[in-house]
Amino acid sequence: MDLLDKDGLTEREFLEQYRVGDYERPSVATDMVIFTVTKAEADSYRRLPEKEIRVLLIRRGGHPFLGKWALPGGFVLPTETTDQAAARELREETGVEDVYLEQLYTFSDIGRDPRTWVISCSYMALINSDKLELKSGDDAADAAWFKVSYRLLREQKELFEDGYVKTLEYELKLSSETEELSAVVARKMTAKTTSASTEYEIVSNEGLAFDHAKIIACAIERLRGKVNYTDIALHLMPKLFSLTELQQVYEVIMDKELLKAAFRRKVSELVTETDHYTENAGHRPSRLYRRNLEDTQ
Amino acid sequence: MDLLDKDGLTEREFLEQYRVGDYERPSVATDMVIFTVTKAEADSYRRLPEKEIRVLLIRRGGHPFLGKWALPGGFVLPTETTDQAAARELREETGVEDVYLEQLYTFSDIGRDPRTWVISCSYMALINSDKLELKSGDDAADAAWFKVSYRLLREQKELFEDGYVKTLEYELKLSSETEELSAVVARKMTAKTTSASTEYEIVSNEGLAFDHAKIIACAIERLRGKVNYTDIALHLMPKLFSLTELQQVYEVIMDKELLKAAFRRKVSELVTETDHYTENAGHRPSRLYRRNLEDTQ
DNA sequence: TCAATAGTGTCTATGAGACAATATATA
């Protein structure tokens, strides 16, 4: 195991004399898309309140993008992985630990941060409403939960000799109690005979800092993609929940109504029934379920 | 639009006086898993040759991991995105351009590079055998295409009070004409009442540098995951191919035999038939198809 | 009593799996 390199050094000797080069290095940050589900105001005592997906944003208190809203995030330290940096940020920002956390995508567009070269490794976190009530506002006075809406606006396909470009434009709307942000994000899929690639582009943007509209779009698409073949949505539920509540969460994520019977068949293996029921609803009580930890996937 | 920050500066003034902080920054590299499909030697003039997936590795000529095999890759420059860095690496290493290129995952384990702090943004590239013949060996004398095998070795599930850990151990075998590398990569899925996470771990490793066994495992899993619901496998095919050849590629990716009739139904919308046929096979000739660029996805 | 939701049964359409039957170039 004591191989010598062209200078006659062992690996140990090499590492001892190794000096970091002088070339430029980027800052690496993590940006987090933290989702949770909240209930809207109920219309009447009988009717069920509607569910909303919300994302946590923080108003920027300094340049650049002063006054705009940004995803929580921060720089990765030399003593931690990007996963650990994301978990630390999440703890600092919301006080919660032990939640669903998933790496999304690494964004590195030139000039995405006007200060300096910053590459962002983005994450998605899912927090259930239980945890949220423990600690919400936190010290950051300028943090707020924004209701998310993400809808296809326009679909376009340009044909060329050797392929096509398909563009999907989505409208991202974010609304808090006082603020209303919106952006249009285009997803461009280029297909040629041999190559293929997808890229995001911000078409318009009102109120969001950096390229965070892209990151949020990416997170919503990941969430929508995974809802149908994993139990990911269950991380947005409290310990006990009814199947109708779970269905509401699926519906608000997918932005699409589902049929009750089919839905119940599909999630039946993801949940375990309990002997608890809802109380004081203006109608027949519903059985409460919990996430199935026995046989999920 | 001329908001002033707490120091009374406009955004422009702020950026002009902004100086990069003194904290430590990582090097950011891209590592590429470049897949292609080749034919094995035919048993007889009649029998079809078997397909193999291969991945490009480069023997390290210096410390660390001197003599071990590593994925092609390199550092990201301040003037390019990680996508561009990956495309540049690919061009430098194989001479090919315009291929399928997809970001996989960003690896940042502490100590993954013994020299210094390096974060790796990994990519997967798919090259069809056509392109490969144009330029294969290149200047890098110590580059070789390794046949890939990735099989589940062991499955384990530990139950705890509040959740479980499921471990899947895969054996990764890489073989070139002269070399035989192998590694065992574990995929650990931790599920608790509220949280869930997946992480890779290298259990054993013979011949691969850095954490590249993890990266290759990640790429194979991405490829397998996408084969069934996208046209990704078509990027591994030459311009014209028979449906049996395409099926062979699906089979070697999934490491599983498929039924002919069902397969043909499924891929029918991904391909377009041509008027060309195979010739001089010792049996009935097969119609050749090309990738469908009209309506893919 | 009735408004509103909870929960279940079942018919149908669709697609995957399985297997069989027929077709055809070349040594």
Next chain:
DNA sequence: TATATATTGTCTCATAGACACTATTGA
């Protein structure tokens, strides 16, 4: 003509979609 693959037909089974029917609470 035999061999090995090419191509298509169809039966079965599982699952998703659609819709309807019954159950149950609390104001």
